[in-house]
Amino acid sequence: MLSVIRCVLLLALLCAAQRSTYAQLSKTEKKIVSHVDAHRKEALTLLEEVVNINSGTMNFDGVYKVGQIFKAKLDALGFKTRWVDGKPFNRAGHLIGEHKGNNSGKTVLLIGHLDTVFELSSPFQKYAMVNDSIASGPGVGDMKGGDVVIIQSLQALHDAGLLKDMNIIVFYSGDEELSGEPLSLARHELIEAAKVADIALGFEDGDGRFETANISRRSSFDWTLKVSGVPSHSSQIFTERVGAGAIYEACRIVNGFYEALSKEENLTFNPGVILGGTTVDHNIDENGGKAFGKGNIVAKDVIVTGDIRAISPEQLSKAQQVMKEIVAKHLPQTQAEITFGDGYPPLAPTPGNYQLLKTFDQISRDLNMxxxxxxxxxxxxxxxxxxxxxxxDMAMDGLGLRSSGGHTVDERADIRTVNMQAKRTAVLLYRLLK
Known part of the structure; x- marks a missing residue:
């Protein structure tokens, strides 16, 4: 019922926007909006075209084909485009487009991704209309819809004669859903683009709502805990020579994480896999493995893998230090170590991000949305x-389509929000860069 009410409210907003004269917009901004409307059919055709091309992360040919479609669109707008070969990090690659305007003003980085979670083996492969406003299809919300919003926004600015003065970098990654390794290579070009930019806008679907945007995102780092003990007949556990064994030590550590850090706001640390016993065979690539042991044998080894998510670099560093300190307090005759892998850093909610949201919020209100x-x-x-x-200086994400069911065969997106997000984005770029 709640989703139905939201759809009705959204439809009411659309109708109001169509009746409105956009009194709060300047003459130039009204021109931008009219150009977005003029390209509506073209944008939806583009969305259907790219959704119908399988671009599961490991389907390198498909990711490249989708990239070439967007490359042609950027080329037509005067962008200097290049394809970054993904061989060094075992992925298809990335598409980068750069547009240098006729002024020395700020540079905005627009971020999308070409890949989806749906590989060639998935039964979910084609774009389809559920009704007159809802479409289904692999990546329609996450995030080919957002990719199309980028193009439609830039086309409106170009047609209004405004793009020529703007400094914009478009970055479409080819491995957002399953990052290449090493991550330092897979994200090198994105980081280099960020160093040049002043403002970053992401076109992911956020939390699937049109009424929200992301000014913060938590980190995603892997951690691995390895524990060892003295193998022995179970009758000797807790003796001075044998001690507590690997499984008791692993339990102490994981429970220690919970007791010390579970109340920390916006911090989570999840043990996803645990293997323990006399022998442990851990398969890193498959995130699993097998273990052998008996009830009458004290466990020799334990491996626990999980992730940690934090809202800021400071929170992440503090949590990692606490986890290391807990690991260091060994039970008798046991040893343990914890390591943290590469991952996605946190995007903290900075004052600049709040200011960007405030500007975007005002634009949405001015558009009667x-x-x-x-x-x-x-x-x-x-x-x-x-x-x-x-x-x-500023960053904001979640500018993609209103959607639901991401990463499942029930993925849906409200295609009316293609136009709506393009209008909000194009006016935002104009106000930021004029």
Missing amino acids: GSVRAVNPRDAGAADISFTSGYV
């Missing part, structure tokens, strides 16, 4: 925009 509030960071995952953290 309602207010925009910040997404609760617990309601959205990690995303590529986090790699701009510390480099840009």
Whole structure:
């Protein structure tokens, strides 16, 4: 019922926007909006075209084909485009487009991704209309809809004669859903683009709502705990020679994480896999493995893997230090170590990000599309925009389509929000860069 009410409210907003004269917009901004409307059919045709091309992360040919479609669109707008070969990090690659305007003003980085979670083996492969406003299809919301919003926004600015003065970088990654390794290579070009930019905008679907945007995202880092003990007959456990064994030590550590850190706001640390026993065979690539042991043998080894998510670099560093300290307090005759892998850094809610949201909110109100509030960071995952953290003055994500069912065969998107997001984005770019 709640989703039905939201759809009705959204439809009412659309009708109001169509009746409105956009009194709060300047003459130039009204021109931008009219150009977005003029390209509506073209944008929806583009959306259907790219959704119908399978671009699961590991389907390198498909990712490249989708990239070439967007490359042609950027080329037509005067962008200097290039394809970054993904062989060094075992992925298809990335598409980068750069537009240098006729002024020395600020540079905005627009971020999308070409890949989806749906590989060639998935039964979910084609774009389809559920009704007159809702479309289904692999990546229609996450995030080919957002990719199209970028193009439609830029086309409106170009047709209004405004793009020629703007400094814009478009970055479409080819491995957002399953990052290449090493991550330092897979995200090198994105970080380099962030160093040049002043403002970053991401076109992920955020929390799936049109009324929200992300000014913060939590980190996503892997951790691995390895524990060892003295193998022995179970009758000797807790003796001075044998001690507690690996499984008791692993339980102490994981429970210690919970007791010390579970109340920390916006911090989570999840043990996803645990293997323990006399022998442990851990398969890193498959995130699993097998273990052998008996009830009458004290366990020799334990491996626990999980992730940690934090809202800021400071919170992440503090949590990692606490976890290391807990690991260091060994039970008798046991040893343990914890390591943290590469991952997505946190995007902290900085004053600049709040100011960007405030500007975007005002634009949405001026367009009679309602207010925009910040997404609760617990309601959205990690995303590529986090790699701009510390480099840009302002960053905001979640400018994709209103959607639901992401990463499942029930993925849906409201195609009316293609036009709506393009209008909000194009006017935002104009106000930021004029």
